[in-house]
């Protein structure tokens with residue numbers, strides 16, 4: 001669906017009309033590296049720059065948060081957005097009270113519309129539809145237009161999130177933790193969009209405006225049984241998966257978490273770009289009247305012409321910054337976290353029941369646990385599924401089916417007779433078990449293998465990246481900003497994996513030397529050979545067999 005856009009220079013009129021308080025700032029287009037006192041509005045994208053920042057908030061005069069000037073304290077308030085403009089689960093349902101069309105769509109999608117993301121995405125989609133050049137003459141049919149219908153025209157034409165990467169750019173993610181996340185997200189978006197279509201094509205205006213009118217089959221019946229009805233409908237549809245990806249990307253990159261409104265979008269506040277804690281100037285908050293304010297931090301100064309930034313969260317991993325916001329700060333020196341998929345092996349006879357108990361996503365999180373300027377950062381890992389993967393019936397894990405009072409049946413998991421509540425409870429009991437070192441060693445070996453595989457893929461696909469580096473024609477297939485950023489992500493994640501592997505290998509060696517493990521390995525030898533006869537070579541092979 002085509003979208004309507006307005007130049008950012010016309011935003012002040014919208015701001016005034018809607019009662020937003022603005023003090024000492026303007027909205028403007030920025031280059032990637034906007035410098036102090038630079039209001040040139042350039043949008044340079046030199047090779048040393050980060051991706052283009054788009055629109056931002058720029059100070060028009062010198063201000064100092066919390067400091068006294070002429071006897072009055074500067075509260076540092078730069079923007080004040082009234083509560084009725086906040087887009088949250090509650091306000092979307094508020095709009096729906098006086099807009100039957102919106103209400104019908106929210107009702108049709110059911111549970112999804114009772115989440116902030118679901119309600120807001122549908123609302124945004126309706127605003128885009130209202131002003132789309134594709135729907136001229138039909139906007140009456142789409143329900144009530146409001147301030148957000150106009151505000152949507154100031155949203156970026158393109159959003160640099162990975163859900164919009166080309167096939168070639170997605171290939172560059174191979175070996176990074178972002179690849180898994182992006183593929184899962186794309187699959188989820190496709191599913192959501194199919195459900196939206198299914199749920200709303202029975203609504204007259206949706207069928208007419210979104211799904212291609214008569215070609216859209218309201219009953220989902222394919223009378224000829226050749227699948228053509230659906231295909232024809234999809235081809236004629238004005239609303240496409242790209243539109244759904246667009247509203248999802250808007251929400252992801254502009255959503256704020258407010259103390260009372262919860263997950264919400266706030267016009268104008270969402271024009272604030274990010275900078276790291278050292279250089280950040282402002283923060284957002286809700287005041288006593290429910291307004292959302294953008295405010296200078298206490299003791300922070302801005303000078304006229306300088307960009308006013310907020311922090312999107314300095315603790316966020318590199319992959320998450322790219323996933324949610326589409327950029328990676330130049331100063332980022334650590335991936336901070338890598339999440340890798342890791343599951344119970346298929347040949348585990350208890351896999352199905354174990355998975356019924358492990359509610360957490362099957363994977364392992366490797367993260368930087370401590371940093372100091374003196375030594376290399378240390379890493380740690382966390383995984384719930386690993387404890388289910390490491391123990392079996394012969395160790396003391398058991399599953400049993402109990403008859404409930406109402407005649408139903410309930411599956412129970414037990415560790416050495418004690419009923420298990422969840423993964424955390426299993427891990428707690430394992431830590432207190434006399435065989436803890438042995439179980440731990442199995443976990444460490446499995447995680448080490450997973451990290452080594454990931455590092456291997458990253459290294460192998462790194463060869464492909466080196467080839468692209470050497471070949472201008474190949475490089476032309478990528479947007480320079482995206483190419484450069486993913487190369488940095490690859491290097492950061494390789495560094496974190498390397499540190500993780502080193503730490504785990506050391507831990508494996510420590511555990512192998514533990515008396516409990518030596519004794520256990522001794523017991524695994526044929527009776528003729530005493531534990532002392534087992535050479536270290538043999539022991540290491542046993543560990544490979546027993547612990548992988």
Ligand SMILES: C[S@@+](CC[C@H](N)C(=O)[O-])C[C@H]1O[C@@H](n2cnc3c(N)ncnc32)[C@H](O)[C@@H]1O
Pocket residue numbers: 050051052053054055056155156160253254270271272273274275324325326327
């Ligand atoms: C909340 S919006 C900020 C307003 C946005 N620049 C616009 O044009 O509407 C977040 C988006 O701004 C961009 N952005 C914010 N801070 C950035 C930075 N430090 N470097 C590059 N892009 C940035 C990213 O595209 C991000 O997804």
